[in-house]
Amino acid sequence: MLSTQRLIKSAFILLFVASATFVSAQVEQTAELKVTIKDVITFTLNDANPTLIFDEADDFINGVTYSASNAGTITASGAFSLTVKAEKNHLEDSAGNKIKAGSISLQASGTDLGTTDKIELKTSKKEIISGAPAGISKTFDLTYSTTGNDTEFIGKPAGDYTVDLTFVAALD
Numbered sequence: 001m002l003s004t005q006r007l008i009k010s011a012f013i014l015l016f017v018a019s020a021t022f023v024s025a026q027v028e029q030t031a032e033l034k035v036t037i038k039d040v041i042t043f044t045l046n047d048a049n050p051t052l053i054f055d056e057a058d059d060f061i062n063g064v065t066y067s068a069s070n071a072g073t074i075t076a077s078g079a080f081s082l083t084v085k086a087e088k089n090h091l092e093d094s095a096g097n098k099i100k101a102g103s104i105s106l107q108a109s110g111t112d113l114g115t116t117d118k119i120e121l122k123t124s125k126k127e128i129i130s131g132a133p134a135g136i137s138k139t140f141d142l143t144y145s146t147t148g149n150d151t152e153f154i155g156k157p158a159g160d161y162t163v164d165l166t167f168v169a170a171l172d
Contacts, residue, residue, distance in 0.1 A: 040077040043169035047071040050144050052104065054153060063146040071108075071142035072167070075135070079172040082108065082129035082140075084165055086121040091161035099161050103152040110140035121165070131172065 047068035054064055074080060084106060090098040106128060107118035114131035129140065146153065 037077065039171050040075070041080055041169055041171050042073075042075045043082075043167070044073045045071070045167055046073060046139075047142065050142070052144055052146060060154060061148050063148040063150065065143060065145040068142045068144075070139045072140050074132075074138050074140070074169050076132070076138075076169070076171060078134050079114070080129075080132050080134070081114075081127050081170055081172055082132075083125040083127050083168045083170070084119070084121070085125045086123055087164040087166060089123050091163040093157065093159040093161045095157065095159070097157055097159070097161070099156060100152050101163055103146060103150055105145050105147075107143050107145075108140045109143065110138065112138065113140055116140075121163075125168065 047070075050066050050068055050071075052064045052066050054060060072082075074082070086101040089101050091101060091104075092098050101121040101123070104121050105118055106121060108116045108128045110116075112133060112135065113129050114133065116129055117127060119126040119128055128142075132138070
């Protein structure tokens with residue numbers, strides 16, 4: 001009888017171990033999640049045709065201003081800057097009459113743009129936004145202006161004087 005009891009106990013233990021092993025059997029695997037961040041910057045100039053108009057005596061006396069709201073949009077994965085340069089050192093009309101590009105100032109403004117400087121247009125790159133923090137769809141305004149009593153605008157034939165401006169947005 002003792003061996004029957006031992007046999008029953010052994011059977012129960014074996015059954016218990018087998019069921020415990022089956023119930024608690026599991027397989028683990030791990031996965032390594034990887035996130036890759038690359039340097040990204042996009043720039044859209046929303047107002048590509050700013051126009052300063054001198055059409056009253058006060059414009060020559062006081063200067064003129066053109067303000068472009070939401071003139072541009074930048075998305076940058078890191079801190080960035082925006083530069084501008086005039087492609088020539090002068091604006092020119094169709095007859096070849098010229099106005100110095102440096103007679104026109106430009107300044108960016110907006111929220112959370114780092115440092116914004118008012119610059120005179122030149123043929124070398126000038127920073128108008130510097131040290132701006134990373135951001136998604138950051139918009140900025142641009143204000144083009146002249147000073148009053150600037151002889152560069154007086155005595156010129158009526159007409160449209162133009163120069164191409166090149167804006168460059170870059171990660172710092």
